[in-house]
Amino acid sequence: MSTQSISNKAISKRAREEGGPCKGSETSQLQSQATKEFNAQKAKQEVVAKMEGPEPVTVEDASYVQSREQKAMGGQRPPAGSVSAQAQSQSTKDMNFQKALQEVISKLLDDASSITMEDVDTLRNHTDKTSVGHAENIVAAVEIFASANEKAQADGMSKPAQAVLLPTTAPTTESQKAPIAHAASQAHIGLKTLREIATKVHAEIDANPRSVTNEDLKLYQSVVSKMQKTLGVNTAGASHPKLEEELQNEIAKVEPKVESGTVTMEEANHLHSLEARAHGYTEKGGVTAHAQSVAAKKARSVSIGTANNTPTNASDIQGPTGRPDPAEQSHRAKEANFENVVAAVKPKLENAPEMVTKDDAKLLHSREVRVQGGAEKRGIAAQAMSLAAKNETGASA
Known part of the structure; x- marks a missing residue:
């Protein structure tokens, strides 16, 4: 049995004794501390994995884990030998090495x-x-x-x-x-x-x-x-005849679905991939962009409908009086919304990152904030934001 599990049991027991958590109660404080400790442990695992891998440790990584450790320690600065202290030392070394390497690369290219x-x-x-x-x-x-x-x-x-x-x-x-x-x-x-x-x-x-x-x-x-x-x-204007023929056939199949609003995200993504391979870019405001926009709106409406009709176990969301807890019901609905949006966008992040749009990123960020009260620094919404910004920069170049 893990320490976190024991802590959760203690919190649940205390909550029952108090008749349910309320702001400022001991249960609320215990929950807050448990969350801080969990976040600190997660941050340490992420940064340690990076320290042991080939990727350089950045100043942001060191600040990230230091902030999490400091919160878990009640605001005290992490001691020497802590993960954040090691990360700070490593990030300084890596930063100096990367700076020296960039100078060498510039000389190498020039x-x-x-x-x-x-x-x-x-x-x-x-x-x-x-x-x-x-x-x-x-x-x-x-x-x-x-x-x-x-x-x-x-x-x-x-x-x-x-x-x-x-x-x-x-x-x-x-x-x-x-x-x-x-x-x-x-x-x-x-x-x-x-x-x-x-x-x-x-x-x-x-x-x-x-x-x-x-x-x-x-x-x-x-x-x-x-x-x-x-x-x-000039690769941007290069055209591939075989791919062009395949692209035109796909457009002929997808266009009616775009007009009727029945195009799926999978079809839109496939069309985007074909156009990018055939032309070296995708036309802004073209059929592909329209298809992705329609598919994204459809996915959003499905996620909202699913969340509103998500069955819940009444025994799990009852308040102290035995009646359904409105706050818990609302939280469950928000979680379902977030999970549905993640399910819609995650395949693009993993298999076609060049297709991630600002609309995808904003929707993920909005749903994550509603569920968690904030967005994880290295969470899926942050990844989507980063990719969307790169894709927009690349499209305008």
């Missing part, structure tokens, strides 16, 4: 030949000695560039690191190829083209997918963007 052993030392000085794997791999990769640059400079090359990353199609003379290959072999890179590097990265991700971080994603997104600009590629 002029890889400017990478030096000083950059390696800076990164290494900001690496947490207790960390293993990812940070050390980054330092090792930067050291390879720095070594190649030093060796190439000794051999009289002007931009060795960029030469090592030379694309397969780039025009090179025989006199250029020899020192490039020599610099690569001396740095133990063994990769002379962007294609070889991409193949190596694919294999690394397949072998160790948990090692991929947001910083990796940002770096490779920057690389892809630079490649597109270099080649003059």
Whole structure:
């Protein structure tokens, strides 16, 4: 039997003795303290999991767990050695490392030949000695560039690191190829083209997918963007004939349902996915957007109707007098509303995050606030808000 279960039993017993909870009563205070302790434990588990994983611990993470711990301790500051203290220390180290890493990434993208052993030392000085794997791999990769640059400079090359990353199609003379290959072999890179590097990265991700971080994603997104600009590629206007035909067939099937208001969220999401793959974007105010709007309104009306007709166990919601407790009935209805909205939006969050809209996020936030009195910092509504903002920014770009 857990401590939390014992605490809940004690609260229930006290509530019966007092004839039901009321504001300011001992039961109310016990419930409040139990909630604070539960929230603190949950926050500690979340942050500890992040500290043990590849993702960097942020200042927000440290503040989040400190706030929860402090509330559970009656406003006292958590002691040294607490999870919040460890998170604060870790976040400072990670922040310094990320700052140093960003400077190196900027140099790498602008002029890889400017990478030096000083950059390696800076990164290494900001690496947490207790960390293993990812940070050390980054330092090792930067050291390879720095070594190649030093060796190439000794051999009289002007931009060795960029030469090592030379694309397969780039025009090179025989006199250029020899020192490039020599610099690569001396740095133990063994990769002379962007294609070889991409193949190596694919294999690394397949072998160790948990090692991929947001910083990796940002770096490779920057690389892809630079490649597109270099080649003059405009993917936004690209059209795929086969997908276009499939899209038009789907529009023909869905459009009548949109007009009659019977289109489902699954159909709207499928249409959105097809249009995005066919055109590289979705048209604002088009059939897809209209379908998603109609489906969302339908889902909301269904959730409200379900909540109003949700059967409840009368014995579970009776007040001290034996009559149904209106406050409890209202809370149950709000919970049902929230759960129905979560059921409608969660599949989009997990399977099609690019389809999450501000309407989805606002609805989730509203229902969560009604049930819990506030929104969880890392709850489903917060996730939806973040994704919706990104999607809106991407659509307007």
